[in-house]
């Protein structure tokens with residue numbers, strides 16, 4: 001990887017090569033070649049003396065894997081929005097490992113907690129990252145906000161809580177995103193809707209969600225099935241996979257969607273059949289722009 005000569009972190013890189021990365025007890029071994037130690041300290045992923053605690057290690061691994069998974073899809077794209085950015089671990093690490101060498105690309109981090117936005121701005125300015133903008137909005141507000149471009153090439157949402165992932169999908173559709181990467185978080189909406197569905201009539205299929213724990217798990221599974229099918233119906237080619245080993249995170253489903261066509265009637269029909277069997281008035285359907293507005 002080429003290094004940016006202007007960067008303040010040019011000389012504080014992590015593991016230099018694979019052999020370095022294998023050394024036991026070496027904290028730098030957790031970092032990827034070229035990764036900035038100083039940045040990770042600013043983000044409090046590494047402690048001041050360069051150590052990683054358990055939680056930070058987990059987060060670092062998730063973000064590294066996500067960056068690895070999305071990098072090939074971002075090639076040539078000019079704008080990326082990370083939604084529900086939190087402390088912007090993903091945005092900063094993506095910048096460090098990828099955007100740094102791509103001066104034509106800008107990243108927008110959307111986060112509704114203003115205190116996080118302020119601390120992220122500090123980290124960005126200390127790191128010399130001048131192509132990240134921080135938007136102190138909810139994802140819904142960001143969809144309308146004038147500070148953000150009308151179209152955005154790629155959208156990411158890592159662990160955006162509950163229906164915030166659906167807001168991210170709606171944002172991506174509105175902004176005509178070419179690529180979307182979602183790692184959904186806890187999901188409560190569909191479990192609630194299944195509870196209502198259950199009380200209406202009794203059908204064999206309802207044994208799938210009769211018990212509370214099944215309702216939560218099945219609800220979460222069904223949500224991501226519907227999200228994926230919905231994206232397919234809107235013309236995306238969807239791949240659903242694991243982000244990382246389950247020992248690192250329970251919220252581990254990675255949905256990658258690449259726009260390949262205007263729409264997909266077959267996927268739309270499949271979604272309709274599914275929703276006939278299990279009617280779920282999910283917020284996603286209200287949030288998403290109508291089909292004829294797309295493109």
Ligand SMILES: C[S@@+](CC[C@H](N)C(=O)[O-])C[C@H]1O[C@@H](n2cnc3c(N)ncnc32)[C@H](O)[C@@H]1O
Pocket residue numbers: 083084085086087088089090110111112113137138139140157158159160161164167185
């Ligand atoms: C579980 S954290 C994940 C943060 C970050 N993406 C990460 O993985 O480190 C979820 C973040 O999304 C933000 N959030 C939740 N709902 C949101 C919404 N509707 N609009 C904007 N931000 C939201 C929360 O404030 C929180 O910072």
